[in-house]
Amino acid sequence: MDYSTALMKGTHVILRYGATTVEAEIENRLFDYLFVRPLDEGAAALFHQEALAEMEWTAPPLRWVQSVKVQQQTHDPGLMVIQLVGMPRPIERRRARRLPLSWLVTVRWGRWPGHSVQGVTQDVSAAGTRCQFPRALPEGVALSLVLQGPDRPWHCLATVLRQSEVEPGQWVAILLWEDTSETRQFQTWIHQQAE
16 A cells, blocks of 8 residues: 555645644645645745645554645645655554564565565564564565464565564564455454454
């Protein structure tokens, strides 16, 4: 899932420009452009000239931040035009309880036959999992995971939040779940185990 797809009409966003913070609501979207109305009526005047800012929003389970260009809309002085630049970056929130589960996991990606790597989970939560692999995983793509749980295998989609090489040939990756029906079933199962 591209979390910028959550930036639709009615979404609450926060703009940070230097020491200034402006809360706003999206009124419309055209691909990489958002039209937002600040909750404080005079705030749009802060952007009478184009300025670089950081924009935050929530797409559960995380908050996201993205660099944007902001300018006051000339035809409606209370409206701001935001151009999305760069890629959204997650701000991790550890609300979900992590269960220390050591399961075999196979990760696949790419067109058939694609690539795969096997590893072991270190912990699992309803938000994601931390795993150990013999190599780095590709970032910015959906990964297909098969988790060998105690009762059955779980087939989930995930993306890399971050990863690091802890020693030569040993990588630890934090993966976030993508929204699929099986992933939702797995998240429900995890919630039940954590109770």
